[in-house]
Amino acid sequence: MNRSTIDLWVGIFVAVGFGAILFLALKVGNLLTLDRSPGYRIEASFDNIGGLKLRAPVKAAGVVVGRVENVRLDPKTYEALVTMRIDKQYEFSKDTIAAINTSGLLGEVYIGLDAGGDTQMLKDGDRIAKTQSAVVIEKLISQFLFDKASEGPGTKAPSASTSAGKAPEGVAK
Amino acid sequence: MSAEILSGIAYWLRRLGGGVTGSVAQLGYATRFLLSVLWHTPAAFRRLHLTLREIYFTGVLSLVIILMSGLFVGMVLSLQGYETLKRYGADEQLGILVALALVRELGPVLAGLLFASRAGSAITAEIGLMKTTEQLAAMEMMAVNPVARVVAPRFWGGVLSMPLLAALFSTFGIFGGYVVGVRLIGIDAGAFWGQMHAGVDFWPDVTNGIIKSLVFGVAVSLIAVFEGFDAKPTAEGVASATTRTVVLSSLAILALDFVMTVFMFRGANVR
Numbered sequence: 352m353n354r355s356t357i358d359l360w361v362g363i364f365v366a367v368g369f370g371a372i373l374f375l376a377l378k379v380g381n382l383l384t385l386d387r388s389p390g391y392r393i394e395a396s397f398d399n400i401g402g403l404k405l406r407a408p409v410k411a412a413g414v415v416v417g418r419v420e421n422v423r424l425d426p427k428t429y430e431a432l433v434t435m436r437i438d439k440q441y442e443f444s445k446d447t448i449a450a451i452n453t454s455g456l457l458g459e460v461y462i463g464l465d466a467g468g469d470t471q472m473l474k475d476g477d478r479i480a481k482t483q484s485a486v487v488i489e490k491l492i493s494q495f496l497f498d499k500a501s502e503g504p505g506t507k508a509p510s511a512s513t514s515a516g517k518a519p520e521g522v523a524k
Numbered sequence: 525m526s527a528e529i530l531s532g533i534a535y536w537l538r539r540l541g542g543g544v545t546g547s548v549a550q551l552g553y554a555t556r557f558l559l560s561v562l563w564h565t566p567a568a569f570r571r572l573h574l575t576l577r578e579i580y581f582t583g584v585l586s587l588v589i590i591l592m593s594g595l596f597v598g599m600v601l602s603l604q605g606y607e608t609l610k611r612y613g614a615d616e617q618l619g620i621l622v623a624l625a626l627v628r629e630l631g632p633v634l635a636g637l638l639f640a641s642r643a644g645s646a647i648t649a650e651i652g653l654m655k656t657t658e659q660l661a662a663m664e665m666m667a668v669n670p671v672a673r674v675v676a677p678r679f680w681g682g683v684l685s686m687p688l689l690a691a692l693f694s695t696f697g698i699f700g701g702y703v704v705g706v707r708l709i710g711i712d713a714g715a716f717w718g719q720m721h722a723g724v725d726f727w728p729d730v731t732n733g734i735i736k737s738l739v740f741g742v743a744v745s746l747i748a749v750f751e752g753f754d755a756k757p758t759a760e761g762v763a764s765a766t767t768r769t770v771v772l773s774s775l776a777i778l779a780l781d782f783v784m785t786v787f788m789f790r791g792a793n794v795r
Binding site for chain 1: 573576577579580583584587623627685687688689691692694695698717720721722724725726729730733734
């Protein structure tokens with residue numbers, strides 16, 4: 352086998368190999384999508400973030416508009432401080448509500464943004480004031496069981512009204 | 525009687541000590557050998573066609589086995605993954621499963637194992653036979669450094685081929701997974717590619733796979749050229765060196781893979 356044939360084959364091999372890496376980067380991975388695009392950071396603090404993970408999506412009306420970039424515990428208030436990176440093309444008003452939602456019963460946990468009516472928009476480094484924590488299923492069930500047990504056979508009406516006021520924070524009524 | 529037992533114990537202690545010092549000395553020799561290969565690399569690259577020739581023999585000629593294995597591994601992964609995911613009603617996540625398994629683990633590891641047995645053994649046998657037939661000694665007589673002329677091109681040929689082969693393995697695996705998942709089983713093509721696209725990140729998933737395959741390339745190529753260079757210059761010596769190359773590189777790949785996975789994916793996606 353002479354040298355130019357070998358060069359040709361090696362050239363084809365290298366080209367196809369780099370093509371494969373490019374395929375893995377662009378078609379399989381998401382090199383050129385939302386992640387790399389410049390955006391701005393906003394923060395929000397939650398009482399409980401449930402199963403929120405790093406890089407979880409931030410959605411508004413179901414559309415992914417950003418990613419969770421950092422999660423840490425505020426050492427003073429003992430609240431979870433979540434930093435999100437929002438895509439530059441989306442702007443949200445100052446009174447936006449951030450809620451931690453789960454898609455389906457076992458689905459991924461994400462942050463849902465509900466835009467408000469304020470004319471001022473959130474800027475880089477701003478903090479979202481109104482948040483809604485994750486619904487912890489265990490708490491919900493124990494609350495329900497506790498209510499059922501405290502109802503008893505004869506005292507149905509009064510305890511039902513008191514339990515409504517005790518509903519844990521974050522449970523949509 | 526007791527003297528016999530004592531001498532028996534002493535014999536085994538001697539063997540143990542000899543084995544330990546022997547393998548440590550071997551490790552030192554291998555390190556010295558690696559440094560010498562790196563030292564002679566510029567001289568080897570001045571004759572680039574030697575390295576290109578080795579890329580042809582180790583990379584291009586391994587293509588068929590790598591691509592076919594990738595295709596079948598992806599197809600099996602797709603079938604098995606579907607059977608399991610179906611129980612949870614998550615069969616649309618099949619794309620993520622196939623792509624992550626291939627890109628993170630199976631691509632680099634299986635391509636590395638195939639590469640070790642297809643190309644590593646050939647390198648060892650070639651260099652070992654050159655040593656047996658005193659071609660290496662003849663080169664030294666002609667003031668040609670055998671490390672620069674024979675070893676370094678083979679080492680770099682393997683190191684450069686390996687990441688490309690692993691990427692091709694993953695690509696063909698994903699294609700095989702697509703054929704079985706979408707064409708045969710009938711998962712929606714949009715869900716397959718879309719979930720994959722959303723769930724696999726270039727950084728760290730794809731890049732870590734590339735880093736892994738590069739490390740495997742260095743390990744396999746070094747073991748192959750070292751065993752060949754270190755082989756006893758007999759027919760038996762070459763045979764056992766070839767066997768050792770395959771065994772050692774396979775173990776090295778699996779052990780290195782575990783260590784790298786611990787560092788790369790420990791908490792990568794966890795809070």
